[in-house]
Amino acid sequence: MLERIRQLRAAGVLGLNERNCQYIMRYNPRRLYPLVDDKLATKELALAAGIPVPALYGVIRSFHDIRDLPRLIADHKDFVVKPAQGSGGDGILVVSGRARDRGLYRLVDGTIMDEASMGHHLSNILSGQYSLGGHRDVALLEYCVRFDTTFSEHAYRGVPDIRVIVFRGYPVMSMVRLPTRKSHGKANLHQGAIGAGVDLATGRTTHGVSGNSNVEEHPDTGAAIAGLAIPAWEHLLEFAAGCYELTGLGYLGVDIVLDREQGPMLLELNARPGLNIQIANRAGLRPRLAAVEELPAGAPAAERVAWARSRFGGSPAEARVA
Amino acid sequence: MKRPGIWLLVVALVLTGGGLFLYKWQGLGFPLLPDTQARIWTVEVQITFDAGETPNPVKATLYIPALTPGFAILDENFVSRGFGFTTRYTGGGRQVQWAIRRASGPQTLYYRAVVYKDPSRVEADTTPPFPPVPSLGEPLDTAMQELVEGVRSRSADPASFTVELLKRLARPDADQNVDLLLGGRSDATFRARTAITVLAAAQIPARLVRGVYLVDRERQAGVRPWLEVHDGERWLYFNPDGGQQGLPENLLIWWRGEGPLYDVDGGRDVEVRFAVQLNEADPVLVAERRAEAWQSRVTDFSMFALPIQTQAVYGVLLMIPIGALVVVILRNLVGITTFGTFMPVLVALAFRETQLLGGVVLFSLVVVLGLAFRFFMEHLRLLLVPRLASVLIIVVLLMALVSILAHQLGFETGLSVALFPMVILTMTIERMSIVWEERGPVEAIQQGVGSLLVAALCYTVMENAVLKHLFFVFPELLLCVLAFTLLLGRYSGYRLLELVRFRALAQAIGGSRDGGA
Structure with a gap:
């Protein structure tokens, strides 16, 4: 030893x-x-300094905002859901495609999520399930890097x-x-x-x-x-x-x-x-x-x-x- | 970066904690181990007398120990039905006086003293004046003078004078003067009295003391005369029977002087009996009394000053820092990850109720069942707080179920779960399920088992009888624990598990270096 x-x-x-x-x-x-x-905060800081970051499609700040999800990502085929204060990559979902009419999301690893499970995941993020101190958090919707x-x-x-x-x-x-x-x-x-x-x-x-x-x-x-x-x-x-x-x-x-x-x-x-x-x-x-x-x-x-x-x-x- | 501040703090903490500990241990004799027992003697004096047919006032006095070289009094009490009592100091020591206005028939009075050996006790008495030269009338005065001259010629100081004198008094047939002085009586008390008279003629202060031999289970202990001689600086002790110097280590001096042991006014057929019993006692109690006698303030801040119930609480609380120290060591020196920093300490506290095996089984059972329920609830898509509350309810129900089942099956450990930290269990289940989902079952089970191991280790350390005793009797040792924890806070070496983690790296770098060299 x-x-x-x-x-x-x-x-x-x-x-x-x-x-x-x-x-x-x-x-x-x-x-x-x-x-x-x-x-x-990092994203805002970087944007102010002219450092390129993945574009932000929207922020889900409250349970009420969850129903805005389809509207926020209406123009995007793929996107990423992230807890703003997550650690170690926990709680990140990478959506690579969706069936808009049926409200289904296909994740990058191939699993399919429906609207309700996506809403549940977002509400978990908001409750702070993935945040460092377990306190309330917000969910970021952003550009999925190609x-x-x-x-x-x-x-x-x-x-x-x-x-x-x-x-x-x-x-x-x-x-x-x-x-x-x-x-x-x-x-x-x-x-x-x-x-x-x-x-x-x-x-x-x-x-x-x-x-x-x-x-x-x-x-x-x-x-x-x-x-x-x-x-x-x-x-x-x-x-x-x-x-x-x-x-x-x-x-x-x-x-x-x-x-x-x-x-x-x-x-x-x-x-x-x-x-x-x-x-x-x-x-x-x-x-x-x-x-x-x-x-x-x-x-x-x-x-x-x-x-x-x-x-x-x-x-x-x-x-x-x- | 050097931080002298922390070293100063650590040294100060260790000196304070360690110093106080050493003083209490070595100075006051607080016991280091829980099972050491101090030997204490209970000496009981029983006075029985008959107060007569008609009620009449009774007054009884009894000498009780005051100055007791080699012994200290732990406790004493006076038992007497209907009598009022007072204690007072007299020339011969301390006396208790019982009194009653109207008493008739047989009466019994008790005095009980609990004493323990304390070699530090010495007789701190004032130096007595030189005694007046006794006058016994001729021919005794001449005989005494001759005896004094004879003894003085064969002695150097008061001690050797006394020894020589007592030797001669022991053999009255060898010396006519001695024979004359003793007048044919040869009991030890009379010999001691004669010796005191002769010593007074030689200008040596002396007095008669009476003591009791402390022998276990002595129901009829007798009072023994002993001789105290002052050599100008301190009192010396001599056996009037033969003249050996010194005080036997189990002789408890009861009173001094010529006065009688007891005096009962208004009673007859008086009988006095001494009984001695050897007991084992909590040495902490003895140490506390000693500290009191030394007028040390230390025991005012002792845990033993608290009410018993609070003491029991602190018996547990004082071990929590030790549990925390175990966690610090396991996390920062070994590198084990646990759910929640001090969760294992709380679980270890719960194990106190259930014992280790029962606790581990209960913990595993509840966590596994709770986890299963938690995975089932994932499908229900509940919000975080209601979900946590549901898991909590399930945990409580599970524990109730376990208790009922255990009771039916006749196990008692299942019943003592009252303190099991259900909220902690709930949080453990929640965090374990998240780790399970995000990092996979292997890591979740690893962390779960790791937490349980740490908890079991915490329990073992926190329930160690020696440590429990040590930190309860010497809470100042926690300052040393604090110092050690501060030092660990500045430890920047590798963790044990990092040696495993970086094994491939160490080999790769070591190998490439060997190749390059």
Whole structure:
């Protein structure tokens, strides 16, 4: 056991206690949490700063609003239902099609929901079933991203997204999250999605993990996980780095989706990003965070991205030797 | 980042809590373990007499212990039907006086003292003046002078003088002067009296004390004479029978001086009997009395100052921080996830009523049945709060059902569910069903079993008799628990389960490093 601790220490793997104690508590002031815990607030903030986000079709704020659902989404074939204060992807429904005349919704994983079950789900969201503190919430109806063709071989029905950990404005680590059958089309690792590490310098995926174990191929499509190139990588990193100025949170998980037509869009921000990204990248976060901690504040986003790409790029083994 | 503040706080808490604990444990003798028993003696004096045919006033006095080296009095009481009583200090110690205006026929008076060994008790008496030189008239004065000279020549100080004197008094046939002084009497009391007279002639203050040997189940304990000699600094004790110095460790000094043990005015056929009994007593009680005697304020803030019922409540409440500490350790050091932060502590409290096995069975049964009902209700599409309320009602009904069934089958544990936290169970069912739907049954069952394990562990720790006793008698130890919890709050190392979680990572990185090197 001590050997394992020594190994992890040497690899610079960050644990939950250390993440909470040394980074989240120090760099994320609590008063800023509402900006990221409430997705509606995040969206408004991003729109004001000119950062692209999935279009908002409507907000269901009260039980009375539930009957407005058909009207709000009248012009859209597909859409996403989200609790504004949900955590870990709970309560998100991705509707990929509907039979308008019969009031049926087809979800991305193939199940069919009728109007009444949709209303029940919305009322559960409003009651706070999925919110962090169990208090009342609102439901967001938003644009369903048509994900970039890059990922068409690598996503089972859902929308893959890109998670970038941004520390003091510097991107330090990144991964792509690929939905699987097991995750019901959701891109959350603990729901069964695959995480694939991304080389910060090149924007190419390195290898994947499912749960806590390594995977080489997508379990549903059979496509190789490694070697996938994310388009417009530099732009995407600058976009992510800019979220630091947007919120002021020093330790931030930025979730980005790539839309076929509209390019990168901010999906959500996370003030307590998970640690599995280390497994996906086969690298510890701590040395990278320590390197960023020594840098002076105030560099522009493009400069920060260039620094991070030169410093943290390459295969993990090479990066450590350098 | 260094935080000196927390270290100062931790050190201050540990010093305060630990210091108070050490003082109470070592200084006041509060027991560390629940089953240690203090030995206490009950000494009972029974006076019986006949007040006569016609009613007449009766006054009875009895010497009772006051200064008792080596012993402390825990409790005493006076039993007498119809008599009024007062206690007062006299030259010989303390006396109780019983009085009644009209009494007739046989009467019985009791004095009962409960004493325990307390080596710290010493005789703190004033230094007596030098006694006047006694005058017995010739030829006794000359005999006494010669005896004093003889003894003095073979002794160095009051102690050795007394020993030598008592030795000679024990053998009257060897010395004519001694024989003359004793006049043929040889009982211990008279020898002690003679010794006091001779010591007075040698300008050594001395007095006669009477004590009772504390021997278990002694129904007819007798009063023994003993000799107290002041050497200028403190009182020394000598056995008038042979002259050994020191006080036997089970001799309780009852009174001093020449006065009689009792005096009954208005009664006849007086009989006095001593009875001694050894008992085991709660050492906490003894320690408290000791603290009182030391005028220590500590026990004013003790749990034992509270009414019994409140004490029982605090016996449970004081263990909750320990349960919370277990939860902190299991969550932050081990990394087990549970439903609700302190839910396991509340469930553990409920286990007190049902015992561990019964509690675990009951918990699992209610959660599984409640979960089944919750899944059924999903089809009814209820709003959140009414749905929670329905689950709560079902939980209560399930528990009632379990109790009835258990009673029919003859199990008693099913009945003692009164405190089972039904709201907590309801919330557990609700959260478990959400995890079940969103993350799959594996994770839901994992978290459910994890919660149950943590609760069982909390229960085991919180019901530990030694810990319960320790925190009830020394609540200040909670300050140390607080200090430890504060330290855990700054722990930034790996959790035990993270070592498993990052196993693949550690191997991958370790492997690639070995390859590169």
